[in-house]
Amino acid sequence: MDKDLRRQFNKNFTPEKYQTLLDKVNTGFGKKSTFRISETPVFIPGDIRHQLKDACDTLTSYLLTDEFKKNCDSAISKIGFEVPNENLNTTFIQFDFGITIDKNGVISPKLIEMQGFPSLYCFQNLLYESYIDAYDLPRDLKPFFDGLNTESYIEYLKKIIVGESKPENVVLLEIEPEKQNTAIDFYGSHQLLGIKVLDLCDLKKDGRHLYYIENGKKIDVEKIYNRVIFDELEKRKDLVTEFDFRDEVDVEWIGHPNWFFKISKYTMPFIHHNPYIPETRFLNTISHIPNDLENYVLKPLFSFSGEGVKFNVTHQDVEQVKDPENWILQEKVHYHAGIETPNPDEPVKFEIRMMHTWEQGAPKPRLINNLIRMSKGEMIGVKYNKDKDWIGASIGLFRE
Structure with a gap:
């Protein structure tokens, strides 16, 4: 990563500045964050930024092809859960890349996952501003793309999510939003965009009409900014709701639920000969289990936040899968521990999420921001980083 900026940051770092950040x-x-905030942003050098942008361009180009449209439709038939009134295109796309190093010492991004689902668009803006202010970093360091700054970024989010509607007629929909790990982003969406954060159980239905009650008054719902993850919805048999996602209703989806499945790990085996994508195959297409399983990761197709992923795969793990058509075997990538910390024996590796939006009917998606997760452990994630510092949620900063 950018060694000069890193050296200067580490030299000037103090615990007091980190507390100011928090x-x-x-x-x-x-609202307090329920996940750990890293002590530092990541300073992205120009060559890595260029590679990340190029990787995103190649992936979004695939999403524009007839081949993708045909293959993604089969994802819906596979799960047997289809929500009506699908938009022309997804509103949100995330590409998660690990920054890796190969046996020749070449550093490059490799796609870990893709999602047709929202991410922490509002929180990342707060995190950026907090890093800049707490550490007095120069303002020409930005996380945004395509000429955006803090002000134009927020206005653009309003355009995408609220549009011509009144904010009160747009709801961010989630299951028990107060209890979610991402609740801080929901609070931010309300504060920056003015929209209502609504529990799925509080969404009311009258025929094709959706509404909620606010201070004894019915408020029409015109748009749903969907944050409900179907893994959780399927597990929560205790929920009592008036609205079923499969109902025919008069509402516009800002992030239609079908795209959660259509743009996902399910998409990756169809993309061939792309230097940014590790070899990925549907488990049911593999005739012989590889002898070098230590070089692979086993992943369920339609899970979220790493649920069910097996990093140290055994023959028994593969043989015990009862629905191999719903799993992928993916080439393991080796993360580059390229971020120096005050402890020279504990450098940090990271994943970066490239955050896109796609206006309905626009020719292609737009890359607008990024999100980073840092790790000192074997892999990315809380369970690999217990009692560690300089890890957790962060953001990538660069100069245009």
């Missing part, structure tokens, strides 16, 4: 994050939206 105070800004935890008070910015009136």
Whole structure:
């Protein structure tokens, strides 16, 4: 990563500045973060930024092909869960890349996962502003793409999510939003966009009409900014709701639920000969289990947040899969521990999420921001980083 900026940051770092960062994050939206915030942003050098942008361009180009449209439709038939009134295109796309190093020492991004689903668009703006203010970083360091800055970024989100509607007629829909790990982003969406954060159980239905009750008054729902993850919805048999996602209703989806399945790990085996994608195959297409399973990761297709992923795969793991058509075997990538920390024996590796939006009817998606997760452990994730510092949620900064 950018060695000069890293050296300067580490030299000037103090625990007091980090506490200032946490105070800004935890008070910015009136909600404390439930996940760990890293001590540092990641300073992305120009060559890595260029590779990331190129990787995103090649992937979005595939999403425009007839081949993708044919293959993604089969994802819906496979799961047997289809929500009516699908938009022309997804509103949100995330590409998650590991920054890797090969046996020749070449550093490059490799796609770990893709999602046709929203991410922490509002929180990342708060995190950026908090890093800049807490550490007095130069303002020409930005996380945004395509000429955006803080002000134009927020206005653009309003255009995508709220549009011509009144904010009160747009709801961010989630199951028990207060209890979610991403609740801080929901608070931010309300604060920055003015929209209502609504529990799925509080969404009311009258024929094709959706509404919620606010201070004893019926408020029409015109648009749903969907944050419900279907893994959780399927597990929560205790929920009592008036609205079923398969109902025919008069509402516009901002992030239609079908795209959660259509743009996902399910898409990756169909993309061939792409230097940014590790070899990925549907498990049911593999005639012989590889002898070098230590070089692979076993993943369920339609899970979220790493649920069910097996990093240290055994023959028994593969043989015990009862529905191999719903799993992939993916070539394991080796993360580059390229971020120096105050402890020279504990450098940090990271994944970067390239966050896109796609206006309905626009010719292609737009890359607008990024999100980073840092790790000192074997893999990315909380369970690999217990009692560690300089890990957790972060953001990539670069100069245009």
